[in-house]
Amino acid sequence: MxxxxxxxxxxxAAAASPAAxxxxxxxxxxxxxxxxxxxxxxxxxxxxxxxxxxxxxxxxxxxxxxxxxxxxxxxxxxxxxxxxxxxxxxxxxxxxxxxxxxxxxxxxxxxxxxxxxxxxxxxxxxxxxxxxxxxxxxxxxxxxxxxxxxxxxxxxxxxxxxxxxxxxxxxxxxxxxxxxxxxxxxxxxxxxxxxxxxxxxxxxxxxxxxxxxxxxxxxxxxxxxxxxxxxxxxxxxxxxxxxxxxxxxxxxxxxxxxxxxxxxxxxxxxxxxxxxxxxxxxxxxxxHGLLGSFVSQSVNPTMLAGVPTTVSVTMKNTSSQTWRPNDFLGLGSQNPGDNLTWGLRRVDVPYTVAPQQSVTFTFTVIPPSTPGNYNFQWKLVKEGVAWFGDATPNVVVTVKPKPTGSISASPNPCVIPIGGAICTATITWNSNQPNAQIIITDAQGNNPQLFAGGQSGTQSAPWISFGTIRFNLGIPGHTITSVDVRGVSAGAKERSRAASP
Incomplete structure (x- = not known):
């Protein structure tokens, strides 16, 4: 029986208690x-x-x-x-x-x-x-x-x-x-x-x-x-x-x-x-001394299709052996096993982990391009040897539609009067994201600053100077699209017209 x-x-339950x-x-x-x-x-x-x-x-x-x-x-x-x-x-x-x-x-x-x-x-x-x-x-x-x-x-x-x-x-x-x-x-x-x-x-x-x-x-x-x-x-x-x-x-x-x-x-x-x-x-x-236990994880239960998102999983080495990088040991995707739902199926241990120490795997996932609900679960694995330890608690992540939108500037180029130093351009944007924002940078993407926020809108930029300003439409951590606005002098524009046939 x-x-x-x-x-x-x-x-x-008694056998699995952490203290024992x-x-x-x-x-x-x-x-x-x-x-x-x-x-x-x-x-x-x-x-x-x-x-x-x-x-x-x-x-x-x-x-x-x-x-x-x-x-x-x-x-x-x-x-x-x-x-x-x-x-x-x-x-x-x-x-x-x-x-x-x-x-x-x-x-x-x-x-x-x-x-x-x-x-x-x-x-x-x-x-x-x-x-x-x-x-x-x-x-x-x-x-x-x-x-x-x-x-x-x-x-x-x-x-x-x-x-x-x-x-x-x-x-x-x-x-x-x-x-x-x-x-x-x-x-x-x-x-x-x-x-x-x-x-x-x-x-x-x-x-x-x-x-x-x-x-x-x-x-x-x-x-x-x-x-x-x-x-x-x-x-x-x-x-x-x-x-x-x-x-x-x-x-x-x-x-x-x-x-x-x-x-x-x-x-x-x-x-x-x-x-x-x-x-x-x-x-x-x-x-192989493959013993480990789940400690914690940080996973956003809502993600946007195709938008890279950072997550973290912390596991504890409960064995008597040291885990080392480049030793084919780390996290493997689960539910189902070895899936590529999040753009990768393995995350190597990032540093040496002594027995009874914990390690945090911080990595970037790319949510599926099709909106829906997807399982997010991982488990420790020694490649070619065995899966082991606790699986992370499954998180059902809701993947929402991919951020889309458009942005324009008028006039563009923006003409700076002769003798002046700035001009005004009107920025107009529209997106499918309620937390959309406009970030300005130089042409190389440096020195980001917040310009405006909202799913859609129109706002003046009365400080366009000589050179190029990039207006980036996006959400925190992800750019949807951008427009470059150039400031040119009126004299330069007139000379350009005169030179035209």
Whole structure:
């Protein structure tokens, strides 16, 4: 059963509150062996799943880490076969303490260091993001004993921590919905998660929250939503957008690790169109640090057809990465997407924007030439990667007819009497704009001054001197048409007439 609309709206509202806004650092898929090339475009971490044989596990780990490093992707590496003695199979698999665990694990570390996948003392340069000692320990004979972590589990985690080459590399572990059976064991690692594949969205969200009651304050949480249909799963995958919203709203969530991309017995994300589209978009946001939120905008709800108008949109960089000019990041037109309604469809980020800072995009739009109502809406976009963050609230802009009008001067040229310095010209104009005005400038458009205002009218200019005065009919910020009025001397005019044949 799916959660009610009201329940989900309340959960999402809580997750989306600005005060709680966080960032999911990692996105990848559980047991991603063999699939890295398919999803590397939207993952920044992969989970390397290994079997119970350490020789086979070593080969798998080295091969998957080679791909991860080539793709610039981090990896969570399962190492249980190096740390435990494993017996049985399937649901009857049992784990116990391995006497030579330190030797076996140490040999693996040597291989990782030699290959460059583990850089001692420098986790940032290491391909290995975390070691994964065991999956669902409470289901593999590693539940707590006498109110303390199981000795074999504690020993395995101790082996990892004791080797100086793993310093700074987190230890991760995911448990089932029965995580309470290993409540003390789960507190030993750095990153911890719990799955609950049979639950609906709200049920899994409850599991995520319940797990935190048992976590140490310093621990980070991994969300493992169900992401497949049939076979080993039921037919109700968790809603990707809901899972992501919860993760972003909780600062303790470090990773979204859907189960799963592909599986021999189950249709995972790769074969489920809607899940694939959703998780691909979410993964691209996480991989590229594409997180942003709407702050404000200034848009005139009434514009004139074809008249350039300045607008502004302010967005906040809520990611941990810096936005830079010329990095193909900025605003993109929406409603519909990539429209050219306003004369442009992209506005680049104008300056460097540090994490948690806001940026104001101030740009000029050209309204459509046909009057009517048009949607004005924008969203952040990383060109060729993904749309992300909040869309601006849609503004329905009323575009009114294009300004038209005419202006004339009489007489023109204006004759200055002999011995005089000025003459009078009468300016007559008419337009379709009630806020029309006449601005005077020189012939090059310099030194603007207001001459008259009104939709239409006639006004004398009794100060025309030698040279040219330009009378510009328009509205604030836009010129409709103009007329040049020349002042000439009467003597010059008479000489001009005498020279005529």
């Amino acid at each position: 799916k959660p009610t609309a009201l329940m989900l709206s309340l959960l999402l 806004q966080a960032e999911v650092k990692y996105f990848g898929y559980w047991a991603n062996n063999g699939y890295q090339q398919e999803n590397k475009d939207h993952t920044n971490i992969t989970h390397v799943w290994t079997g119970t044989d350490s020789a086979t596990a070593r080969t798998t780990i080295l091969a998957e880490l080679q791909q991860a490093k080539a793709n610039g992707v981090k990896a969570v590496v399962s190492v249980d076969s190096f740390l435990f003695t494993i017996s049985g199979s399937g649901s009857n698999t049992s784990y116990s303490q391995r006497p030579n665990a330190a030797t076996e694990f140490g040999a693996l570390l040597s291989d990782l260091v030699t290959a460059g996948y583990l850089v001692p003392g420098d986790p940032a340069q290491s391909t290995v993001a975390a070691f994964y000692p065991v999956d669902e320990p409470e289901l593999h004979s590693l539940a707590d004993v006498g109110g303390a972590a199981h000795p074999a589990l504690a020993n395995a985690i101790g082996v990892i921590r004791a080797d100086t080459r793993t310093a700074g590399i987190p230890i991760a572990m995911i448990l089932s919905r029965k995580f309470r059976d290993a409540a003390q064991g789960l507190r030993l690692v750095d990153w911890v998660g719990a799955n609950n594949y049979g639950a609906n969205d709200s049920g899994y969200i409850d599991t995520v929250g319940d797990l935190q009651d048992y976590m140490r304050p310093q621990q980070r949480e991994i969300m493992v939503p169900q992401a497949g249909i049939g076979g080993i799963l039921d037919n109700s995958p968790h809603t990707p957008e809901t899972m992501y919203a919860i993760g972003k709203g909780d600062a303790r969530v470090i990773m979204l690790l859907p189960f799963l991309w592909g599986h021999a017995d189950t249709n995972g994300v790769r074969t489920h169109a809607s899940l694939k589209a959703s998780y691909t978009a979410i993964g691209k946001e996480v991989k």
